[in-house]
Amino acid sequence: xxxxxxxxxxxxxxxxxxxxxxxxxxxxxxxxxxxxxxxxxxxxxxxxxxxxxxxxxxxxxxxxxxxxxxxxxxxxxxxxxxxxxxxxxxxxxxxxxxxxxxxxxxxxxxxxxx
Amino acid sequence: xxxxxxxxxxxxxxxxxxxxxxxxxxxxxxxxxxxxxxxxxxxxxxxxxxxxxxxxxxxxxxxxxxxxxxxxxxxxxxxxxxxxxxxxxxxxxxxxxxxxxxxxxxxxxxxxxxx
Numbered sequence: 677x678x679x680x681x682x683x684x685x686x687x688x689x690x691x692x693x694x695x696x697x698x699x700x701x702x703x704x705x706x707x708x709x710x711x712x713x714x715x716x717x718x719x720x721x722x723x724x725x726x727x728x729x730x731x732x733x734x735x736x737x738x739x740x741x742x743x744x745x746x747x748x749x750x751x752x753x754x755x756x757x758x759x760x761x762x763x764x765x766x767x768x769x770x771x772x773x774x775x776x777x778x779x780x781x782x783x784x785x786x787x788x789x790x
Numbered sequence: 791x792x793x794x795x796x797x798x799x800x801x802x803x804x805x806x807x808x809x810x811x812x813x814x815x816x817x818x819x820x821x822x823x824x825x826x827x828x829x830x831x832x833x834x835x836x837x838x839x840x841x842x843x844x845x846x847x848x849x850x851x852x853x854x855x856x857x858x859x860x861x862x863x864x865x866x867x868x869x870x871x872x873x874x875x876x877x878x879x880x881x882x883x884x885x886x887x888x889x890x891x892x893x894x895x896x897x898x899x900x901x902x903x904x905x
Contacts, residue, residue, distance in 0.1 A: 712896075719794075719881055719896035720833075765833065769892075776821060776885075777846070778894060780833040 678703045682766050682781035689788050697751040697784045699766035707768040709749040714763045756788045794897035796882050802903045808870040811900045815884030823883040824867050872904045
């Protein structure tokens with residue numbers, strides 16, 4: 677079946693530091709890949725997505741590239757801010773008929789300190 | 791649009807009581823999903839609907855859990871009787887379609903505590 681593995685947190689960074697959160701996946705076919713962000717006390721919000729190999733999703737300074745050869749979708753940001761403190765979830769949606777559900781990683785908690 | 795709406799935001803109940811969680815999806819969305827989030831198991835899909843019809847309920851943990859979608863704008867998740875291990879955050883999400891890239895939009899969640 678499908679699965680997503682994320683680096684374990686928590687991750688603590690100073691403001692303006694570079695961020696990488698690793699995500700690898702196992703899936704058959706050609707899944708779509710997503711990063712969701714959950715701020716304290718809130719639901720999940722879509723941060724970015726990529727639907728095919730070599731696509732790059734980007735939003736709010738965050739980027740992730742769909743690498744089929746390494747089955748990875750690592751999240752990066754060049755300069756984090758305190759407001760980026762949240763839990764980040766990598767997720768995939770399988771391809772083909774009936775593949776409507778998202779499979780999530782465990783989440784990585786990011787804390788950015790001034 | 792107001793987004794996915796869930797109520798209540800917080801629910802505290804005693805073991806054995808019936809609990810009903812409510813969700814209003816985004817207007818026009820054909821798919822509705824119920825997820826449960828716990829520290830131990832992360833985010834798990836419980837059940838999803840397409841055009842008000844339950845499609846896959848294999849994630850529903852036990853017969854104590856049931857979900858309905860009587861119309862396109864309302865769904866309920868019921869736990870009867872509730873147990874302390876049901877304590878979690880329950881999210882509802884909706885999407886326009888079921889395509890590979892269709893985005894699921896999440897509600898704010900209901901934090902359930904069963905004493």
